[in-house]
Amino acid sequence: MISSRGNDLVASNRVAVPEEVVEATIAAYLAGYFPMSEDGELDYFTCDPRSLYLFDCFHVPTKLRRFYRKHTFDLKIDNAFEPVVRACRVGRPEWISEFQVQLYIELFNRGCAHSIEAWQDGKLVGGIFGTHFGAAFLAESMFYQVTHASNVCLVYLMERLQYGGFHFCDIQYANEHTARFNPVDIELPEFQKMYQRAVSGEARLAP
Template sequence: MDQRLTPELLLYGYRHGIFPMADPRDGDAVYWFDPDPRAVIPLDAFHVPKSLARLVRKGTFEVVTDRDFEGVMRACADRAETWISEEIIQAYVALHRLGHAHSVECRRHGRLAGGLYGVALGGAFFGESMFHRERDASKVALVHLVERLRRGGFVLLDTQYLTPHLARFGAIEIPRAEYRRRLAAALRIDARWQV
């Protein structure tokens, strides 16, 4: 697809089960992906290890949402090889301004220690990327994300690909056809992002 990314194009893609990533070698070309199988975290089976639950209760990090969406994106992109190009950042920041893209941020002493961002559409949340500058900060952000999604009436947490890190929290792979069925059902739900 040789179109510049716009919020409208992003929303069209997510509604149809596809998402963009820039070529990590040069960042100029953006490609659309539709993995089969697809990874999701079932919200009712989300697993929080005991040590992480203790850390969350301890309140080591101040957890906020949408305070510095662009900063979270740039922190996620700050690695040797990234699929988050400047075009991707600008498109998602525009989507954030329209109320469809959100960040969960862990802060300590006023500084961004970790976080994640993604796209909310209907009852689906599409997790895009996470980062940490302090140990376990991204994990704490994920716990808070799931809590907010449950409270807001979301039914689908799409993580795109399965990683060992996400598998520890209960992420599973499902066939593309099953993902499409769950996506269609989620898009009919009027969920609310919880601040």
């Protein structure tokens, strides 16, 4: 059961994630796979091609760039990881199961997952969460309650990833929304080479 108290999304009953599942998920990520729920079951997938945001190619639309410079939101990292994941799940429980929520929390507790948050007047109004292995960052999902909040988080995330020494931001596959930012499709064999170099590297996500 999920209860909402003001802006705080919390779980009133938690699903235990076995240690072997956490370890299997980390191993899958390191091999270039990502978890998804299918018919209520957790499995690991890849796609060909894989879509990446590369720093030299990342495009911020002009109107969004102007809005970003206004500093409308207070942008934070890792202040509200679980609320961000749960907000991303609202209306899309088939994409992010409750078991996955708890799995991401376990990864966060191990330093393998992060949230980027947009706050306005003390309220969480947008965010992105993703996973982090070596110098690879994988953006998992985003949400917004105020116009541009999630997009501003994405621009901020890309700035911090580049500053922190990451190689790229993996978005797995592109869609109509992400296409605005000019992701690059990489054929799977080449992606695996890039990905293994990245996960073997070191990077840090910090404000």
